[in-house]
Amino acid sequence: MHPEKQKNDFEPKIIAFVCTWCTYAGADLAGTSRMQYPANVRVLKFPCTGRIDPVFILKAFQQGADGVLVSGCHPGDCHYIAGNFHARRRFAAFRKLLEFIGVDLDRLQFSWVSAAEGGKWVEVVTDLTEKVRAMGPMAEFKELAMEEQWSGAINTSELKEAYEAI
Amino acid sequence: MTQPIDTSIYAAITEAIQAEAKRLLSEGQVSVVIGYAAGRRKGSVQPVVVSDAAIADKLIFTPASVNNLAVYLTKAKKEIPKSGKIGVVVKGCDLKALVGLMGESQLKREELYLIGVPCAGVLASTVQPDTVLTADTIASKCCECDAHLPTGCDFVPNVTLPTRPQLEWKYAAEIARLEALTPAERWSFWKEQFAKCIKCYACRQVCPFCFCEQCLCDRNKPQMVESTPRPAGNTAWHIVRAMHLAGRCAGCAECERVCPMDIPLNLLNRKMAKELKELYDYEASLEVNEKGPLTSYTDKDDQSFIK
């Protein structure tokens, strides 16, 4: 198969975890304003970004998401006083962890989209979709799911030495 | 021949612990003292709970006293008498864990009698327990230790810590090496590491912070993390574990020590500690913090990663 063709045919799956008060409402506004954006995104509504557990992001990638968006209220605008502040720290740490594990952070976008920012919602979703489309499918977790066991590769000199000694 | 590390003070420490334990038990100040005792193999050491002053001289401290005894105060504490204070022998690294547990309402300071140990370092591995402590055999965590002398304890043997040679910071070096790789290279590194995991959960068992009665990863309604020892589930387990320990892990490195598959687990914990230090200027210390870095916030926190 022609590699470029494959890339063009690829429709990324984007999962968005959003808070109900700001970003969900912002996405609603994009709708009422009849703005257009790629149909790749699936929105999961949470009361607040504070409710979004990093495990969900992991789960989304494992379920085949090619990109994940987490979006909530701007700092200070949280309907629940401070949920987004907690989320901000939680995700700052989590993305560092994922990065260290080897996940390309271009696939994981965080944003503040207020209820008034229909345009920003469109921009964020479109940007992420196009960025991920250009990157191609997220293969890492999918490949992992296909594997049953450790490769058994001998990747340290000590092991090699021990192995050869047997 | 690598550089030896002076552990001559450990004999004096052993004596001081025994004397103090004897005094505490006989005076009834504590109901038990948790410490280290000699194992069957030569040079080996195992944790012990001493409830009788008569056998207090079983308590020792040697380079093989690697265990973090804090773990016996959480999960294992059910077997330990509930009445009265508990004496516990702690190294600096263990004390950080104890302090962390206090911050998480798992322990109360007034219920503990802390016997602090000035520590020059312990062995990386106890497979051969009577190994001499050298720059090669010393645990990696000890190379980067900033708590040789525990503070805030009820009793600390009066010894002078010997000066130590400059040791290589192995975690820092390895983190830097991995950070320099591409995401794909890092992924393949960790993929290989996590794939080895056999889900024996020794890491969880030994960790003082894994005190949940039911681990999230054991739940099946819903199943957040696959429980079978397959690469996908293993990776998820280790990511979740690292995340749950972020901002809490005190760095005792017990997880890494007990891992039968030699997965460099503390590397993840050190990485997270490093990031939290950089982001929020937080690190595990010998003082009780009311809130951890991930249970608090300021309105000025970094958000450069957020659009």
Place this chain on the structure above:
Amino acid sequence: MTPKNIMEYSYYPGCSLHASAGEYDLSTRELFKTLGIGLTEIPDWFCCGATPAHNVDELLSLSLCAKNLELADSVEGDVAVACAACFSRLKTTQHTLKENETKRKQVEKAIDAPVKLDSKVKHLLEILAKDLGLERLAAAVNKPLSGLKVACYYGCLLTRPTDVPNLDCTEAPTIMEHVIEAVGAETVAWTHRLECCGANFTLSRPGVVIQLTNAILESAKAAGADCIMVGCPLCHGNLDIRQKEIEGVYNTNYNLPVFYLTQLVGLSVGLGSDKLGLDAMIVNPTPLLKEKGLL
């Protein structure tokens, strides 16, 4: 007051009907005679001043009209007016003087007589449509204008401004259409019924007139009209007399005969070409009328 059985009017033809619009005068007299409506020309009427007078000297304009109304009073019957401009001036004068006491006093001083504000000034259309009535008009028809598509052109002054002529609705009048439909013709819906032809500039700025009149002709043609019907000698002057010139300027061919309303109605009641002055029309109506079997 009971409606008159015998209709009698004092007739104010206006200057044009005694000159360039002779056929309007002729056809009016003949038609009214046929319909049994009496017309008595007001003796020694003056020019109403038309647009030029009120343009620069309203007081003069009002005084001239007031004088004419005074003269009209000497003849029995309401005042029948053929020309839209005269009609407009006479009505405006009545309206203005009713509203503005200062001006009324000035005018009364100028003509040295009280102003007749209540005499009824009527355009021919009104007499046909309302006084005679469409039914009686239709009853008088013996040669219905079937198949003739007429564009009724009101121009600017017949209906404007609101509350002054009170001939019909200012912006969407139908009186002309009703009259001509009553005598069997068809009317077309078109866009420029009420646009100004620029009559005021026919002498001084013919270029302006050509431009405005062309738009009117173009619209009538586009609506599929066979001919245009007017109730004003000034409009007629522009649409008919200048039509050839306009065709030349815009390199087009309208060939739209422009009839006075009295000519077309006259045709329907059986008056001949000679009594309607059809040969005075610049755009020859004969081929059209022949084609429609009306001649």
Place this chain on the structure above:
Amino acid sequence: MSRIGVFICHCGENISRTVDVERVALEVGKMPGVAFSTDYKYMCSDPGQNLLKKAIQEQKLTHVVVAACSPRMHEKTFRKAVEAAGLNPYLCEMANIREHCSWVHENKEEATAKAIEIVGMMVERVKKNRSLPAITVPVTKRALIIGGGIAGIQAALDIADCGHEVILVEREPSIGGHMAQLSETFPTLDCSQCIMTPKMVDVANHPKIKLYTHSEIELVEGYIGNFQVTIKKKARSVDEDKCTGCGVCMTKCPQKKIPNKFDQNIGMRTAIYVPFPQAVPNTPVIDRENCTMFKTGKCGVCQKVCGPGAVDFEQQDQLIVEAVGAIVVATGFDLYTINEKPKGSAIKGYGEFGHGKIPDVIDGMTFERLASASGPTGGKILRPSDGKEPKQIVFIQCIGSRAREKGISYCSKVCCMYTAKHTMLYHHKVHDGQAYVFFMDARTPGKSYDEFWRRSIEEEEAVYIRGMVSRLYQKGDKIVVMGSDIAVGVQVEIEADMVVLATAVMPQKGADTLAQKLGISYDKYHFYSEAHAKLRPVECATAGIYLAGACQGPKDIPETVSQASAAAAKVMTLFSKDQLEREPIVARVREAGCVGCFACKKVCAYGAVEEKEIRDRQGNLIKVVAYVNPGVCGGCGTCQATCPSKSVELDGYTDEQIVAMIEAL
């Protein structure tokens, strides 16, 4: 086994135009657990809801998914319908295939596929939904009103007249707000003081109203029906109980040259003062920054002359805690002043108008004080620089307003009308003067408003010039105003004696801080956000907090009063019942799993997490676990995301429900 009913709405053509609803219904019908699937033109209509109710009963449905518009629109509607059919309302979920699908995608194929997935997700989610019983909380029938301007006064009087206690908190030493500063009011030109002061007195005398002036909100805790509010009563240095309001202290105070903020700083006051003679309460306050006694420790004249001995230099700020059930926010507005750039504001400032350096360029509120009979000039229009009467006066509208780049993009709404009023007041007072107004548009949509504006032109001879002023500068004792008349298409220059700027209506400074204390949201300008722009215009998204007046957006007096009464009506609706039903979206602790690390407590912004001891039958302590007070819980779920063992769950958003949705993808 669940029997799920799925109802796909066409929303007229809004959904069906881009989503093949029949196909969605067909595909969804095949999903496991779905017992019934149909589409309908308008699900929210009466027949649509009846269809839903009928299906629940006939098909014995256990769960319902309505695929239609945003749940923010109609979730309540459908949950009510489901409840009417005998199911727990929380067994109904909405799949948003309008705002998030049909309206934002053009390709029918793509949109349909997406709609099927969205509905599928909700089908999986709803399977995990539990019946949730409603939560009831007691209601404290006392209201707090923040702000003592006309909005706060009106709301306070309405609520108090209904028999409920009201606590009115005002930051300034007197209530009255901006309205008390105005001279006359449009469109009737009745004197502001005449209609305002009786209401102020009513507030002071009302047995049900407790008034805290010179006070601020320190802390707000609790939730609808049960707020605890800490009020900081700033030290007045005058004992309110002893003071008789005789005013001797003010006449004797040696500090007499302090600019009076109430008079827009053109009038002066003493250090011990009431902002204006009709102040309520009529108790002076010592301005400690300017008081000689406080600055040097020497003076004390006021104390010496005070007969009742009311002056108390030792008085301290007091913290008072009040329990209330509802809060009306009526903090009003502030005017933009061209000499300063408001903090954190988008306004770039007006250097071309001299940045406020030209003394005879004043703002509208200053003009009000000049025109006011009780103002510093006794109602004479005199220019600040030399006290001369301006013969040519220029008014410029839209200063800051409607200027996306230089200022703010909204219309300040009241300036057209008050400028028209100013030209009238000016014409009445300076008969031989001429007023000019530069304006972009005249916006006068109110009862008798346009007529009022036209009157200022047709009868009061103001010359309105459509077109803005490019710049103005001082030339001798004149101010040269350079504008344009866009109707003529020429530049216009006027040598004015005085220029009045209709500066933008802005939110109060610190509006954001108060909002954060209250936990209410605000827009990008810091005006408070209503729950719904059209249907819930006086409520905040935060339950139990209501908005009145210009704190929500620029408003004139009639509109402010209407909104205040509306807010009062909302409060009284809340107070009409002893118990309030709350949405049961709250966190619940699974005690068996909880090890009492209290991470949840650390992150709870509501303070809803308490410690609970679990004891055995003998009374021995087994463990201490977390307990979430359902009355206090805000329902954000931060606790659940933080709990390592997930021993706390947010009802309505459980891990099971969310994981089911992720797994459906």
Place this chain on the structure above:
Amino acid sequence: MIISQETMDVDFVRKVETLSGTSVRRCFQCGKCSAGCPMATFMEHPPNRVVRLLQLGQWQRILAGRSIWYCASCETCTTRCPNKVDLTSIMDALRKLSWDAEGASKESYVQLANKLFLQNIRTYGRQYEMRLAAVFNVKSGQFLKDLMLGPKLLAKGKLKLFHSKNKNLSEIEKIFTRIEEMRAKGEAL
């Protein structure tokens, strides 16, 4: 344009308001008059701007231009004005004032035609179209204007070479003189 109480000639505006019987201040510049004016394209100041300049007392600007002379008096503006500003009458008033000021306008053809028209009335009582056209052509220097129309019209009997005077011509002269007298006495504008 400098605006002040001095530059705004309120007296002139009052004169216009008296002559036209309509308020100038009522206009709020909606532009409907200009929108429907058939002559707007020929004017340098469209009708709305004429009123605007009047509101600002800038009559010199109006009279200096030809706009008022290019008004066709078709009444469209007056009919459609939402504020009952009788623009047609305002135009009449402006022309009258311009006429009195003699030659302030650049548009002389229309003025000439008007003048001849009025002269005809004074002389003959009624319009004498042939003479009007002929004299206009002579006076305006356009001897050959509408030359082609002449013979045709003559042939159709549309141009009468002779004109009969009204018997009561003296009446008309009296009207003219009385008005002149009233104006001389300041009894009328």
